[in-house]
Amino acid sequence: MSQIDEQLRTELQRQGVWVTSMQDLYNWGRKNSIWPLQFGLACCAIEMIATAASRYDIARFGGEVFRPSPRQADLMIVAGTVTKKMAPQIVRLFNQMADPKYVIAMGACAISGGPFKQGYNVLKGIDRYIPVDVYIPGCPPRPEALLHAFMELQRKIDEQKLTGADKAEFLKPDQPSEFPVPRFGRHDLEPRANPNVFQPPVLER
Amino acid sequence: MSATIETLEAMERPPVSMASRLQGELLEVSMGPQHPSTHGVFRMNVALEGEIVRKLKPVFGYLHRNHEKIGENTSYLGSMPYTDRLDYFCSMTNNWAYALSVEKLAGIEVPERAEYLRVILAELTRLQNHASLLGFLLSDMGAWGTPLMYAFREREKILDLFESLAGSRMMCDYMRFGGCRVDPSDEWLAQAKQIAERFPKFLDEFEDLILGNEIVIGRTQNVGKLSAELAVNAGITGPMLRACGVNYDIRKVDGYGFYPRFKFRIPLGEHGDTYDRLMMRALEMRESVQILKQAFAQVQPGPVMNPKAKIRAFRPPVGEAYGHIEAPKGELGFYLISDGSPNPYRYRVRPPSFINLTILEDMCLGHTVADVMVILGSVDIVMGEVDR
Numbered sequence A: 001m002s003q004i005d006e007q008l009r010t011e012l013q014r015q016g017v018w019v020t021s022m023q024d025l026y027n028w029g030r031k032n033s034i035w036p037l038q039f040g041l042a043c044c045a046i047e048m049i050a051t052a053a054s055r056y057d058i059a060r061f062g063g064e065v066f067r068p069s070p071r072q073a074d075l076m077i078v079a080g081t082v083t084k085k086m087a088p089q090i091v092r093l094f095n096q097m098a099d100p101k102y103v104i105a106m107g108a109c110a111i112s113g114g115p116f117k118q119g120y121n122v123l124k125g126i127d128r129y130i131p132v133d134v135y136i137p138g139c140p141p142r143p144e145a146l147l148h149a150f151m152e153l154q155r156k157i158d159e160q161k162l163t164g165a166d167k168a169e170f171l172k173p174d175q176p177s178e179f180p181v182p183r184f185g186r187h188d189l190e191p192r193a194n195p196n197v198f199q200p201p202v203l204e205r
Numbered sequence B: 001m002s003a004t005i006e007t008l009e010a011m012e013r014p015p016v017s018m019a020s021r022l023q024g025e026l027l028e029v030s031m032g033p034q035h036p037s038t039h040g041v042f043r044m045n046v047a048l049e050g051e052i053v054r055k056l057k058p059v060f061g062y063l064h065r066n067h068e069k070i071g072e073n074t075s076y077l078g079s080m081p082y083t084d085r086l087d088y089f090c091s092m093t094n095n096w097a098y099a100l101s102v103e104k105l106a107g108i109e110v111p112e113r114a115e116y117l118r119v120i121l122a123e124l125t126r127l128q129n130h131a132s133l134l135g136f137l138l139s140d141m142g143a144w145g146t147p148l149m150y151a152f153r154e155r156e157k158i159l160d161l162f163e164s165l166a167g168s169r170m171m172c173d174y175m176r177f178g179g180c181r182v183d184p185s186d187e188w189l190a191q192a193k194q195i196a197e198r199f200p201k202f203l204d205e206f207e208d209l210i211l212g213n214e215i216v217i218g219r220t221q222n223v224g225k226l227s228a229e230l231a232v233n234a235g236i237t238g239p240m241l242r243a244c245g246v247n248y249d250i251r252k253v254d255g256y257g258f259y260p261r262f263k264f265r266i267p268l269g270e271h272g273d274t275y276d277r278l279m280m281r282a283l284e285m286r287e288s289v290q291i292l293k294q295a296f297a298q299v300q301p302g303p304v305m306n307p308k309a310k311i312r313a314f315r316p317p318v319g320e321a322y323g324h325i326e327a328p329k330g331e332l333g334f335y336l337i338s339d340g341s342p343n344p345y346r347y348r349v350r351p352p353s354f355i356n357l358t359i360l361e362d363m364c365l366g367h368t369v370a371d372v373m374v375i376l377g378s379v380d381i382v383m384g385e386v387d388r
């Protein structure tokens, strides 16, 4: 990929000529039309709806097309508490989404179990099974926080390379697009985490 | 996967229509847990004949967050923030119901101003809950987007009030045993009064646009009829019960808080169909505005917290108590057993939407799949409260 000289580009733009690279154009299109998957889990989902509704209006960032079908969605907003009964369905939905796909973990529950972490039925973070791109803390995060996460994701998409050794993950053939769906075991979900996605932090004492 | 009975996967599969499936008549469809109009993670196993629902089995538990167990392991006050997350549209009424039960248990008095504030906040909560419910119901019917936008516009105004008072938009955690956490300023009260007074404007607009609409009438009248007898037997409460014509409102029957001091009417339905349930919400909002107006006129300055109420090392005497209020969705009750320790021995929530959901099958039989969504929408469920 040949890089355009920034100076030359601005100069040309001033003259009314718009020069771009395929990668820029492609990413520009992708980042401004992120279609989230329409599904909510708990309280945070209401803030997600508020973000899409009149005052906060996620349409300003091109994300208002909430699709009920995972086949048409680019982004999964995990908004709410993931229980052990729901976790397999979430992984299944994520597997059904077409690449490139992104995940926002919204709220303390989706990140780590949040206030319900001590519960026997609550998954301690969705990142045990699927890779998460942006985390938003809060219980619930404000709509502005979700918009911020959305912009962070746009930045990430904008920086993804299409070619070369450091090209985006989803373009690499050895990158998995599907993740194993956990099953109910005797006491807990099995496996308890996907080791390719989640490594528990090492405690240093 | 091994087919042992203990695995949850096996228990999850209900034998809805095995026999009929063999005859090749019924089609079994699993709706949810990810479905655009199941209001969260609710799942229904529906057996269809053509498009007509012949059997329906709700599947719960996708949002079971161990609320009651956690409540038994934390102090009394520690459960207060968790009650916010029960019915996450109406954190204020949840707080009130819980505070009321503990006050009953420990015999704590609440100062006058705090009682007024509770009424004001509960009625504001009712306004925003009913407004958003109507928006969701209409989007289930296919009016995708617009009514919900109108409803959320109003909801945001009320959430602003909550935020400036309690510091959080949704999870207010505002009430305490023996009063309320902070005293609102006079400006806050003036602002709240203004919002309540302007609310009927929104209602007029909304009713003009929607409630007389032919499609709405066609989709809701005579759909999902519920008889008064069945409703009473099944323990249905709230607007759903009143839509069947049963005059039961805990604000009147129990007279908790300062509700006996206010003049307001209880709207009653006649047919018990979805249209009546929809109208019930619209009419209740008007009555809430009346209550709010009276409350703003009557509220006087004073303390908002009973100085004798203990916050730290709170140990109610041994005993049990059940406190219930008329939450926007129905009777919300908390049943507490105290053994004299800082934690409740038993902490039980009587959630209105869970119990209102039990007669879903009776309402849906004989209707089309598209109507199931509308009927479910009119029940007004919130999964945080159903599964707890």
Ligand code: SF4
Pocket: A042, A043, A044, A045, A079, A080, A081, A106, A107, A108, A109, A110, A114, A115, A138, A139, A140, A141, B085
């Ligand atoms: S993070 Fe808080 S608001 Fe969000 S789902 Fe969990 S409990 Fe609810």
